[in-house]
Amino acid sequence: MRILIKTGRVLDPGKTDLVADMLIIDGKIADIQPPGSQALSQSSVDTEIDATGCIVSPGLIDMHVHLREPGHEYKETIESGIQAAAAGGFTAICCMPNTSPVNDNAQITRYIVDKAASFNAVRVFPVGAISVGLEGAQMAEIGEMKSAGIVAVSDDGRPVVDSLLMRRAIEYAEGTGILVISHCEDPYLSDGAMNEGPFATRLGLSGIPNASESIMVMRDIALSELTGCRVHFAHVSTRESIEAIRAAKQKGIRVSAETAPHYFMLTDNAVAAYDTHAKMNPPLRSEKDRLAVCEALADGTIDVIATDHAPHAMLDKAVEFDLAANGIIGLETALPLALSLVQKGVISMEQLLFKMSANPAGIIGLKSTLDIGESADITIIDPDRVFTYKADSGRSKSRNTPFDGWEFKGCAICTMVNGRIVYRV
């Protein structure tokens, strides 16, 4: 099987940036040559992709996805989730353990890995639970899950309240070669439905203050410093957290951080009409926080853009605001939203690719490369393609998004995993 990607801007940030033709043979990147080069055009190809005006990038990686299987297949399945991922330009995703049953043991990990592999499409790397049942009491069998295929552990959706358990988990996981992802939230402070502030006060909804996040970020920075072990912060949303992470990095503490597109696109005024599509955890914050997130993306304090893709059925969202489920889908909108930051000059295209491919790959220990001889995990991005996003025509089983009907500029037009085209416009 030979695929020729013609005249794209081959962009492997920090390594390669040139307009070229790329030949893929039997799943591997075989050659990269100047456009129209004799060497490539002479060989017969099965598929030719015109990438003129497009970016040929290492496959995008989303390290924060909820696939809902096993247990909540009415919201999303592994199959529908990876289809949505492919359509969003992702060649690999990490799925969080808050399924039912929880992915806190090797059997569940193996189920997810095998099921995902059976579709031979987007790569799925499970994240195991830190604690049994996400209950924050007993450490899960991290080593066993690692053997079964997890790449990280997290109690995502819930914080590890017990500081001793968190300390032991990051020490133990480091010894197993496993990353700990912290869901930073002080549950005593976060008993609310949206961000604390004038909007919550006006709507009569109880508020979640910024400190509910930053307190836990600061604690886990302290634990990382204490143990010398790595900690990654999920869905960072506040400027206080960002300031703490920035200072920690300057001190050489081994922390990394991600944010989600909604934290750089929206603020808590999106809740205005009790729109449950604007309900998430952590909540949408103030404009000051949104600007801080943009600044942190630009200066590298935030390493990763991840979606926190959280599918919920209408059943879970078309209810009273305080009873509605937290979260939104994001796989099919993350790249267009991130591209809007490039268009506004907040980050460069190279930075975008770092944050959506090379950085998450480095943090979890995956590959993100366009080197010859490597697996062809490739995303072709058309940065100029204008389209109106319709949640109803999305691949995800769920429709819970505040971006329905938004006009976007730029998206993935082809997603390739191991040389196999899993999505093409």
Add this chain to the structure above:
Amino acid sequence: MTWTKKDILDIESLSRDEITMLLETASGLKEISERSIKKVPTLRGKTIVLFFMEPSTRTRISFDIAAKRLSADSISISASTSSIVKGETLIDTARNIEAMRPDILVIRHSSAGAPHLIAKHLSVSVVNAGDGMHAHPTQALLDMLSVREVKKEISGLNVAIVGDIAHSRVARSNIIGFSRMGAHVTIAGPPTMIPAGIEALGTTVAASVDAAIENADVIMMLRIQKERQKRFLMPSEREYAVRYGLNKSRLACIRPDALIMHPGPINRGVEIAPEAADGPNSIILEQVTNGVALRMAVFYLLAGGVRNADSD
């Protein structure tokens, strides 16, 4: 002016003219309750459902009496008698009620925004009788009615609201309502009960209860709920009564013509001393009387008033 709104969901969505129209309509209807035969046929054949998902005595009875005085048929449903306990969603329950063709649905619910959710999905008129900590528009309207009766003009008055502002839908609706009508609204209470960014609603936060009430034309005390102690909002009711209650010593410092108000039910000896609740400045029971007239006005305008086709 003609009434054009389909729903009354909060004070925020009512214009100054609409508030005035409601208050004037209520003033006109008040006299009906003074008659020996307290009933007019105005809304005969109209059906009003009182859908109370949260306990209430005073407000439900007030709405019920208001409906009956206008000859509408009113039906009460409470949380325990509705299918919500069987697991039906709020929207489904509301749609089922609507399918029986009521003209007005009055709803009280513990979740902020629940009436808005229903109004969005239903074509029947929805009246918010209190939603979580968000809004209680008919309470604010009847409070404005009560003040206007005595003071004639709301504009220019100093209104002090004291107590647990953070958890009070009455406070939110009154801050917005009185300030929209031109009054200066000041709030006071323990810092634990003052929510972030409350100033944006149109009020200033006083340094102390004394500062808030000393020059006030209207003093509104809010109910303190015992369960608040569990959320660490205050150490004890005893301390609250001393530091934040309208007690005897504070009563001596208020303006002689100040009106004392309370949305009820009152905790005697906690936020309000008996001397204040029962004294000559108190219009607490007048508020209750006006509640019926105000709710009659709400029903009259929603069910009897002419509605423009292009409204909402």
